[in-house]
Amino acid sequence: MFESLSERLGGVFDRLRGRGALSENDVRAALREVRIALLEADVALPVVRDFVEQVTEAAIGQAVLRSITPGQQVVKIVSDALTAMLGSEAVDLQLDVTPPAVVMMVGLQGSGKTTTTAKIARRLREKGRKKVLMASLDVNRPAAQEQLAVLGVQAEVATLPIVPGQQPVDIARRALSAAKLQGFDVLMLDTAGRLHVDQALMDEMKAVASVSEPDEILLVVDSLTGQDAVNVATSFAGQVSLTGVVLTRMDGDARGGAALSMRAVTGKPIKFVGTGEKLDGLELFQPARVAGRILGMGDVVSLVERAAETIKQEDAEKLADRLAKGKFDLNDLRSQLTQMRKMGGLGALASMLPGIAKVKNAMASNAVDDKILIRMDAIISSMTKAERARPEILSAKRKIRVAKGSGTTVQEVNKILKMHQEMATMMKRMKKMGGLKGLGALFGKGGMDAALGGLTGGEMPNLPGGGLPGGLPGLPGGQGMPPGFHNFMKKK
Numbered sequence: 001m002f003e004s005l006s007e008r009l010g011g012v013f014d015r016l017r018g019r020g021a022l023s024e025n026d027v028r029a030a031l032r033e034v035r036i037a038l039l040e041a042d043v044a045l046p047v048v049r050d051f052v053e054q055v056t057e058a059a060i061g062q063a064v065l066r067s068i069t070p071g072q073q074v075v076k077i078v079s080d081a082l083t084a085m086l087g088s089e090a091v092d093l094q095l096d097v098t099p100p101a102v103v104m105m106v107g108l109q110g111s112g113k114t115t116t117t118a119k120i121a122r123r124l125r126e127k128g129r130k131k132v133l134m135a136s137l138d139v140n141r142p143a144a145q146e147q148l149a150v151l152g153v154q155a156e157v158a159t160l161p162i163v164p165g166q167q168p169v170d171i172a173r174r175a176l177s178a179a180k181l182q183g184f185d186v187l188m189l190d191t192a193g194r195l196h197v198d199q200a201l202m203d204e205m206k207a208v209a210s211v212s213e214p215d216e217i218l219l220v221v222d223s224l225t226g227q228d229a230v231n232v233a234t235s236f237a238g239q240v241s242l243t244g245v246v247l248t249r250m251d252g253d254a255r256g257g258a259a260l261s262m263r264a265v266t267g268k269p270i271k272f273v274g275t276g277e278k279l280d281g282l283e284l285f286q287p288a289r290v291a292g293r294i295l296g297m298g299d300v301v302s303l304v305e306r307a308a309e310t311i312k313q314e315d316a317e318k319l320a321d322r323l324a325k326g327k328f329d330l331n332d333l334r335s336q337l338t339q340m341r342k343m344g345g346l347g348a349l350a351s352m353l354p355g356i357a358k359v360k361n362a363m364a365s366n367a368v369d370d371k372i373l374i375r376m377d378a379i380i381s382s383m384t385k386a387e388r389a390r391p392e393i394l395s396a397k398r399k400i401r402v403a404k405g406s407g408t409t410v411q412e413v414n415k416i417l418k419m420h421q422e423m424a425t426m427m428k429r430m431k432k433m434g435g436l437k438g439l440g441a442l443f444g445k446g447g448m449d450a451a452l453g454g455l456t457g458g459e460m461p462n463l464p465g466g467g468l469p470g471g472l473p474g475l476p477g478g479q480g481m482p483p484g485f486h487n488f489m490k491k492k
Contacts, residue, residue: 006294008037013075013295024060027074031056034078042257044230047085047264055081079291085260086287091244091269093124093216100133100179100187102212106205106240107220108232109141109193112248116220116274117190118151119282120246125157130185135160135175137168137208138192148190155279158184168192168204172212189214197235205240216243218271221258223247229258233266242266248274251281259290328424330388330416334380337373378406379416391417 012033016026031052038048058077095101103120107113117134124130134152136159138144145162152159160175172189179187191208194201209217219236221229229247236242245262250273262270270285380388382405387394394402394417396410403410 005037005041008040009034009078009295012037013078016074027059028056030074031059038260041260042227044227044257044261044265047261050264051081051085075295079295082260082291082294083288085264086290087263087269087285088287090284090286091271092284093120093271094243095124095128095130095186095215097215100176100184101216102176102187102189102214103216103218104189104191104205104209104212104214105218105220106191106236106242107193108197108222109195111193111220111222112274113193113220114138114144114148114190115151115277115279116246116248116272116282117148117188118155118157119274119279120218120272121152121157121186121188122155122279123282124186125155131183132157132186132188133160133175133179133182133184134158134188134190135171136162136190137171138190139166139168139171140192144190144192151279169207169211172208176212187212197232202236202239205236209240217241218244218246219268220246220248221262223250223258223273225258227257227261230261230265233262233268237266237268242268244269244271246270246272246274247285251275328420330380330383330391330420333416333420333423334377334388337376337380340373375406375408375412376416379403379408379413382406391420 012030016030034055035048035052038051039045055078058081059074093101093103095103105113105117114136121132121134124132134148134157136145136148149159149162160171160178163171163174166174168191175187175189178184189208189212191205192201217240219233219240219242221232223229225232233242233245245266245268247259247262247270250259259270259273262268273283273285275281275283379402382402383394387398387402394413399410399413403413406413
């Protein structure tokens with residue numbers, strides 16, 4: 001998300017940082033480019049105007065222009081203003097009420113309301129340890145109630161039994177009664193949508209709200225509709241007491257205009273963003289982290305959190321014990337590649353690293369995608385248990401068999417073996433440097449730079465701040481991209 005905007009702003013700020021001193025004209029010229037970039041990203045004109053005026057007023061002060069690093073100061077001012085525009089702090093669901101807390105989902109048809117309902121319910125069950133009941137009030141769209149029932153099974157969340165012919169207000173009453181009688185913590189109401197905002201839809205929303213008295217009313221909008229998403233939000237906010245917004249399909253929105261405009265135009269916080277069709281594709285909206293991604297600063301905190309969610313503690317301890325002994329075979333390499341896929345693949349990891357535009361461009365120019373991880377896993381899967389445990393026994397004849405079995409080439413098999421050899425050598429060095437304490441030295445400043453440098457054949461410039469001090473805690477084995485990974489990703 002935000003790729004095009006991030007790339008444009010990154011170019012503007014790189015030029016500012018490269019100058020030792022800045023004049024007022026330099027700052028104003030840079031902010032004119034920022035204004036154009038925001039407008040091209042489909043951000044609402046009033047929002048852009050207020051944002052640029054605020055930043056200009058702060059950036060042309062004497063404290064900035066006479067600073068030792070004026071370029072960095074301007075970037076910080078823009079970052080702070082961007083964070084404020086997005087909402088300053090993350091706002092989660094406010095469910096500290098007498099159970100059941102009622103969450104009402106509203107929005108137009110096709111915005112992803114039903115799927116988002118299931119995603120939030122799953123999140124409440126897994127992270128909030130809540131007992132959740134979902135109920136579909138959509139009696140207009142064919143099979144809408146059945147769709148929620150299917151998603152409920154996938155998310156392991158209870159759904160209200162379907163009674164044919166019952167109307168939305170009656171379903172809401174029945175759902176509220178069932179939630180109270182059966183001791184549910186949260187009741188989620190998936191209301192009907194329309195192809196466009198009309199008074200009949202609004203009247204139905206008001207009637208359901210009066211019966212259920214929701215604690216949260218979340219508007220679900222498709223971020224890909226840009227300014228239309230903001231217009232829809234404004235229409236709903238005028239007639240329904242919204243408490244927040246959920247933006248869907250953010251993973252496909254390279255511009256990000258809806259996200260940047262929503263809070264400023266509606267006054268309602270963005271609470272969640274949808275980042276995929278799967279039920280785990282939902283993130284709490286973190287304004288400061290999103291601002292960091294837009295400005296190319298990365299989002300290492302979210303990366304570490306995602307690693308912590310996907311890596312099992314027992315697996316991490318088992319691997320740590322093997323690494324401490326200097327052991328590392330192809331089974332260990334395979335587990336690391338699997339973890340990378342669970343964390344969203346190469347694209348998701350790259351989007352959270354500093355220098356996002358450079359990393360993504362490097363991946364694109366080298367035709368790097370998640371199919372690489374699948375091919376590597378296929379190669380290792382085609383080996384026998386003995387070969388995975390002792391790669392040195394792989395003779396030329398065995399390599400031919402592995403290549404045929406995985407649908408790859410002997411050259412790719414050799415690259416996997418070389419990657420493993422480099423990692424095994426690194427583990428032995430780590431053991432000599434004091435076990436796991438040596439990870440900081442191996443993956444300290446410049447360590448991630450070196451690993452990512454392989455994406456372009458070793459020509460990746462240092463990331464902002466000289467790398468990531470201490471590496472990336474929480475990633476499998478404390479590592480970033482596996483050493484030697486670039487060998488597998490070079491163009492053939």
